[in-house]
Amino acid sequence: MFVVRGASAFGLCRYSSAIRRPAFRLYSTKTHDPLRILFCGSDEFSIASLKALHAYHLKQPERVSSIDVVCRPGKRVGRGMKKIREVPIKEAASALSLPIHEIDTFTGWTPPVTANGPFNLIIAVSFGLFVPPRILNASKYGGVNVHPSLLPEYVLSHGASYQKCKLTRVFSFRGPAPLHHTLLAGRTSTGVSLQTLHPKNFDHGVILSQTPTPGFEIPNPDTCTVPELLNLVAPKGAQLLVDGINDGLFVPPVKAAGWLPSEGNTLVHASKIKPEDRHIDWANWTLQDINRRSRVLGDLWTRALVPTAPGDAKTSFHQRRIIMTDLEEVEPPKGSDSFALVPGLPFANAPYPVGPKKGRALFVYTKDGKLLRINQMKVEGEAVAEGLRAAVKARMFGDQSFLVGGAEFTPFRNPLA
Numbered sequence: 001m002f003v004v005r006g007a008s009a010f011g012l013c014r015y016s017s018a019i020r021r022p023a024f025r026l027y028s029t030k031t032h033d034p035l036r037i038l039f040c041g042s043d044e045f046s047i048a049s050l051k052a053l054h055a056y057h058l059k060q061p062e063r064v065s066s067i068d069v070v071c072r073p074g075k076r077v078g079r080g081m082k083k084i085r086e087v088p089i090k091e092a093a094s095a096l097s098l099p100i101h102e103i104d105t106f107t108g109w110t111p112p113v114t115a116n117g118p119f120n121l122i123i124a125v126s127f128g129l130f131v132p133p134r135i136l137n138a139s140k141y142g143g144v145n146v147h148p149s150l151l152p153e154y155v156l157s158h159g160a161s162y163q164k165c166k167l168t169r170v171f172s173f174r175g176p177a178p179l180h181h182t183l184l185a186g187r188t189s190t191g192v193s194l195q196t197l198h199p200k201n202f203d204h205g206v207i208l209s210q211t212p213t214p215g216f217e218i219p220n221p222d223t224c225t226v227p228e229l230l231n232l233v234a235p236k237g238a239q240l241l242v243d244g245i246n247d248g249l250f251v252p253p254v255k256a257a258g259w260l261p262s263e264g265n266t267l268v269h270a271s272k273i274k275p276e277d278r279h280i281d282w283a284n285w286t287l288q289d290i291n292r293r294s295r296v297l298g299d300l301w302t303r304a305l306v307p308t309a310p311g312d313a314k315t316s317f318h319q320r321r322i323i324m325t326d327l328e329e330v331e332p333p334k335g336s337d338s339f340a341l342v343p344g345l346p347f348a349n350a351p352y353p354v355g356p357k358k359g360r361a362l363f364v365y366t367k368d369g370k371l372l373r374i375n376q377m378k379v380e381g382e383a384v385a386e387g388l389r390a391a392v393k394a395r396m397f398g399d400q401s402f403l404v405g406g407a408e409f410t411p412f413r414n415p416l417a
Helices: 044-059 088-095 133-137 178-184 226-247 287-297 337-341 387-393
Strands: 035-041 064-071 075-077 083-085 100-102 121-125 143-147 154-158 165-169 193-196 207-210 300-307 317-330 362-365 371-379 384-386 402-404 407-411
Touching (some): 035 044, 044 088, 143 226, 337 362, 371 387
Parallel strands (some): 064 100, 121 143
Antiparallel strands (some): 075 083, 193 207, 300 317, 362 371, 371 384, 402 407
16 A cells, blocks of 8 residues: 655555545435436537436436436538537437437527426536526536636655655646646656536536546557547546435535645636637647647648739739648658758749759758648648649749759748738
8 A cells, every 4th residue: 555654745655555445335424306408418428428417317216317418519511501510418318218408509599308307406517608696506516617627736756666755746627628637748657537517607616526547648648649549538437426416426515626726826727629729830840749730630731822823913912821741750861950040931942943853852840949840731722732743823822042062942031920
């Protein structure tokens, strides 16, 4: 057994072994009325929790008497907006024969009363809408939420020998996109938390239970994608929820099981992923930043200065968006080192006027002096094409080439923006 003596003032120098729990334990620490649950969800993470909760309901109907599902209405998508894309949890709830309520806002909506009475527990898992106090106060046991992140800001870290104990700062990812931000931060471990629903703010409830510190490891963190991380945390979050329900952790008075951040420490808001998050910041992003964002968020984009179409009375310039669909780190061509002084300035290993020929390619340096070859890109208004060919077609190159170390190079008119 691992024992730490002399705990810090935070009371954090302790170790809890992550012993696997059985699927369902036939005891609980608190008694409660049969639960009439209003489950609010949307995606694959919430589907895992719904399925586990439904299995628990079938095994112990005296503990969970009913489950109703709330989800957002489907959205019209595609050409002409003729197709409707349903929220994934709707199909899962239908397959489980559970009652479904589709709402896009809680304003003006009153939960129906079940055959056994009003709902007495609200469960929100990756839902997206804030459950208002009106709904929570009408529920005898309030509400709980499963969050795919370790919410305490400090965890115990230890060496392989378990002989040293120290406090290590980790990020508390509050917000709608914790999985993305976990990978963007380069974390090698993570966890899941069960918390109460706060009446005023997202992810500010009392932590009822969570993965024992220091969390579970993320397999291959340097290559892990969001879907792969989701497949890891979803069943763990589902089990945490079922265990919390079985133990009655939601029954007042609730007991905090996590650690609160101390004054002066920063919490990271895992904000919703936006298109701007994929906009390459050439002046500040290293190769690792670019690779990581591409892996986690998808194809990155930037802007290039291009002239108006040939034949116009007066040539003017405007910016067009470029989506980088295929970037590859390569060894720098001889003589190209001087371009590393201007990160984000693409160039071709070809004389002016540039033409696509064998052995020629489009390159760009990152902030840390690494060279990327742009194998494919999509210029705004055009189809995806080989990088150099797309740049030539869009007339992005300047009208001057440079001879350096016996090699000739032609850069873009301006650095990418």
